[in-house]
Amino acid sequence: MNINNGVASTPPPPTTSRLRILLSIPDVERAAFISPETHAALNQLGEVTAIAPAQLQSLEAFAAAAAGTDIFITAWGFPRLDAEHLAAAPNLKCVVHAASSLHALVSDAFWAAGIPISQAGAAMAPAVAELSLTFTLSLLRRVHQLDHSLRSGTNWDDARTVPRAREISCARIGVVGASRTGRRYIDACRALGAEVRVYDPYLLKGDPLAASSTTLHGLMANSDVLAIHAPATSETVGLIGAAELALMPDGAAFVNTARSTIVDMEALYKEVHSGRIDAALDVFDAEPLPVDDPWRSLPNVLLTPHLGGATVDSRRRAGGIVVDELRRFISGRPLEHALTRTDLERMG
Incomplete structure (x- = not known):
């Protein structure tokens, strides 16, 4: 061609x-x-x-x-x-x-x-979608917090006091971007019984996902897990800032296996550091992630070194x-x- x-x-x-x-x-x-x-x-x-x-x-x-x-x-x-x-x-x-x-x-x-x-x-789409699903399940089941508690020497009873876990079959999943990867992730979440909504301004009326489409603010405010699967373009840079993150429910989770430029990482850090929401990230503004980067010290995050598709x-x-x-x-x-x-x- x-x-x-x-x-x-x-x-x-x-x-x-x-x-x-x-x-x-x-x-x-x-x-x-x-x-x-x-x-x-x-x-x-x-x-x-x-x-x-x-x-x-x-x-x-x-x-x-x-x-x-x-x-x-x-x-x-x-x-x-x-x-x-x-x-x-x-x-x-x-x-x-x-x-x-x-x-x-x-x-x-x-x-x-x-x-x-x-x-x-x-x-790479199936691999990235699978990591996003892995993050989603881990955050819902509080695996990251439980693992951190036990490894850091927290006693057994105190380690069990994290917020009670959720099941994906009862969770509301929000997806930003109906990309190849996003669609694989959506299929996987739905196969496990999740309710999935999506934000993508380029969805056509005849698209199978059109019936699940919503606004970005509506998605942010009504998702237990928000997963980013949009591309890094001039339109998506800074798409999710402090105002959007503030809409997320207390105890919600943020998953990003796409690109860090889509979200204001400083605003996300503030929300996660406060303990209001948890996060799982495969992408960062600085890569390699410096050994003293503050993201590394948070107990309520999962971090991987940009290997989602590998x-x-x-x-x-x-x-x-x-x-x-x-x-x-x-x-x-x-x-x-x-x-x-x-x-x-x-x-x-």
């Missing part, structure tokens, strides 16, 4: 000669994405050269690797495909991004060039998507996970 100014079209037939593929995934992650079976499949599709993004940071090194290359398989840290880098890759016909966000990779020059691009973000299974799925997309491209079929510039404006 060719992309030009946000308009998708049928890709030109690829050359009949053996394609040259540059596989550029950080060394620490390459084996997770590209299993021996996946690598064998790629070798059947073309001549594969693996070079880590860290080795392509100078334009000279990039040009040496990109010269004559037809396809880029990229991930975090790959050089931005601006005019200079595109000029150094005159044979480039397609890009498949093994990770999710493309914002750091593409440029105005890239979109103007009309090069098809695809990403494997769909592979499971054995999600990485294998991503590698499978890469192979499937290249097969589609080589056979002249539309890419299943292609993105246009317009798509990217509403994605994180």
